[in-house]
Amino acid sequence: MKYLLKSLLKTIPVLLFITLIVFVLMRLTGDPVSLMLPETATQEERETLKNSLGLNDPLPVQYMHFLGDLVKGDFGDSFRYNTDALELVMERLPATIELAIAAMIVAVIISIPLGILSAIKRNSFMDLFITGGAVLGKAMPSFWLGIMLILLFSVMFQLFPVSGRGTLGHLVLPAITLGTGIAAEMTRLIRSSMLEILGQDFIRTARSKGLRETVVVNQHAFRNALIPVVTIMALQTATLVGGTLITETVFAWPGLGQLLVQAVNLRDMAVVQAATFIIAIFVIVSNLSADLIYRLLDPRIKYE
Known part of the structure; x- marks a missing residue:
């Protein structure tokens, strides 16, 4: 039981590191707003959507918001399927x-x-x-x-x-x-x-x-x-x-x-x-x- 508990505690930094890698890599791939809005969308509409998604915040702030939602089991909604991602x-x-x-x-x-x-x-x-x-x-x-x-x-x-x-x-x-x-x-x-x-x-x-x-x-x-x-x-x-x-x-x-x-x-x-x-x-x-x-x-x- 002691080994099991220690192993479970070791998984916490591993999971945090994984979430950090995924968080950074996904934001390096490009702007998801370009996919979520049509080409005819105005710059004002783009900025409004970015603000609603928190994409204009600094990356550390975005990551802390992401961790806070993760603890609650909330990964956000899929924009393609329009449903909860989890x-x-x-x-x-x-x-x-x-x-x-x-x-x-x-x-x-x-x-x-x-x-x-x-x-x-x-x-x-x-x-x-x-x-x-x-x-x-x-x-x-x-x-x-x-x-x-x-x-x-x-x-x-x-x-x-x-x-x-x-x-x-x-x-x-x-x-x-x-x-x-x-x-x-x-x-x-x-x-x-x-x-x-x-x-x-x-x-x-x-x-x-x-x-x-x-x-x-x-x-x-x-x-x-x-x-x-x-x-x-x-x-x-x-x-x-x-x-x-x-x-x-x-x-x-x-x-x-x-x-x-x-x-x-x-x-x-x-x-x-x-x-x-x-x-x-x-x-x-x-x-x-x-x-x-x-x-x-x-x-x-x-x-x-």
């Missing part, structure tokens, strides 16, 4: 989380058995086949894989919908597209971690006691090999929440990635700030969860 982000967030979780499940289902098999069959044809497939999966562009899956399973065989969200069938192809690259990276990590554990003394002791190889691998080796895997899972899960843009675009998935890029292009500052803040919180929670899972996997780990 509500708009929270409406899109479940779709992105759903896709991220599904992609991670696909990655785990693929990578764990292949990584273990590759380590057990080291330097065999099976090992070369799996590691070669992992390299290919990591190098394969996600947009190309998504298009190929659509052509094969949606157009040719008509097994899954082409795009959109709503049913389990809509989720299958985007999850496979997004999870393939993660599975490739996790497979190689599991293989290397398993090889390291299988060469240690306690594994040789377990084998000398006459334990079955499946017991040695599953109960002794794999659990100890999970710590680096948990790390990469936490990092990838956090990345998926903010980095599913390409997959969301290919499959017209109504998630947070598309909303954030559209907001950046239109300089919709309220939406960008709200989305970035939510993603930052998700990343921090994911990393903190990974630290706590380490303790469950290996009781020898102490937080001091």
Whole structure:
């Protein structure tokens, strides 16, 4: 609990630094008033809108106002959608989380058995086949894989919908597209971690006691090999929440990635700030969860 409380306190300056970066960068991209008003707007109308948005105040004053509104959960209204920015982000967030979780499940289902098999069959044809497939999966562009899956399973065989969200069938192809690259990276990590554990003394002791190889691998080796895997899972899960843009675009998935890029292009500052803040919180929670899972996997780990 002491470690958890200290970690939570450390997130406060991190979040403040993130808000400062986003605040400064969004104001360096240009004047949002030019996008909010038509070209025929007069200079007086522009100045009136700037005053109402507080854009004529000095930057430190604008930032303090922004922090004050942030504490109240008020990021302002989106000028494009004419609605509260935080509500708009929270409406899109479940779709992105759903896709991220599904992609991670696909990655785990693929990578764990292949990584273990590759380590057990080291330097065999099976090992070369799996590691070669992992390299290919990591190098394969996600947009190309998504298009190929659509052509094969949606157009040719008509097994899954082409795009959109709503049913389990809509989720299958985007999850496979997004999870393939993660599975490739996790497979190689599991293989290397398993090889390291299988060469240690306690594994040789377990084998000398006459334990079955499946017991040695599953109960002794794999659990100890999970710590680096948990790390990469936490990092990838956090990345998926903010980095599913390409997959969301290919499959017209109504998630947070598309909303954030559209907001950046239109300089919709309220939406960008709200989305970035939510993603930052998700990343921090994911990393903190990974630290706590380490303790469950290996009781020898102490937080001091």
